[in-house]
Amino acid sequence: MRKEQNKCPSKRDAVHTCKKYGIAITDYVLGEEMDISREDLFNHLATCEKCRKDLDNWRENYAALRNEAYLRRPDVREKYQQMLQSIKKGETVMSQSPEVVKKEMVRVVGTGAGEIYKCLKADGPAMFIPQIKAKVTLTDAVFHQSLGWLEREDKVIVDHKTEIASLYRGG
Numbered sequence: 047m048r049k050e051q052n053k054c055p056s057k058r059d060a061v062h063t064c065k066k067y068g069i070a071i072t073d074y075v076l077g078e079e080m081d082i083s084r085e086d087l088f089n090h091l092a093t094c095e096k097c098r099k100d101l102d103n104w105r106e107n108y109a110a111l112r113n114e115a116y117l118r119r120p121d122v123r124e125k126y127q128q129m130l131q132s133i134k135k136g137e138t139v140m141s142q143s144p145e146v147v148k149k150e151m152v153r154v155v156g157t158g159a160g161e162i163y164k165c166l167k168a169d170g171p172a173m174f175i176p177q178i179k180a181k182v183t184l185t186d187a188v189f190h191q192s193l194g195w196l197e198r199e200d201k202v203i204v205d206h207k208t209e210i211a212s213l214y215r216g217g
């Protein structure tokens with residue numbers, strides 16, 4: 047008997063497959079070692095729009111990370127974090143258009159998410175949230191927004207009762 051299922055995977059299998067590539071995409075954008083080959087990843091990207099969007103999403107959020115020297119400048123880091131704090135408190139950010147503010151927020155949260163992800167990758171895969179916080183250099187607001195973003199993107203699982211965050215490993 048021929049295995050027709052292999053040709054036409056169920057929706058659940060397809061989602062499962064994409065989760066696997068989701069981890070690889072994250073690693074690829076962050077320049078980390080991947081669990082699968084580049085060929086394997088690119089072959090999947092060629093056929094899967096969802097994963098191409100995932101890649102674009104990460105690339106957009108990590109555009110700033112590719113220019114690390116700029117981001118490491120203390121004045122730049124401070125400026126972004128102050129701006130985000132102001133936005134959180136509902137203050138008007140002087141002379142900044144909403145588009146600029148939104149872009150800066152995405153940049154700050156993207157950078158924070160990268161720091162948290164790398165921390166979990168190095169010392170995890172599961173860590174107590176205050177432990178992660180002590181290892182990264184992020185303000186409270188940026189830390190929580192960044193962790194929330196990783197959670198929404200299925201990159202990290204957060205157990206809010208135990209305050210343990212762990213890398214999503216695709217099951």
Ligand SMILES: [Zn+2]
Nearest residue numbers: 064094096097
């Ligand atoms: Zn996919």
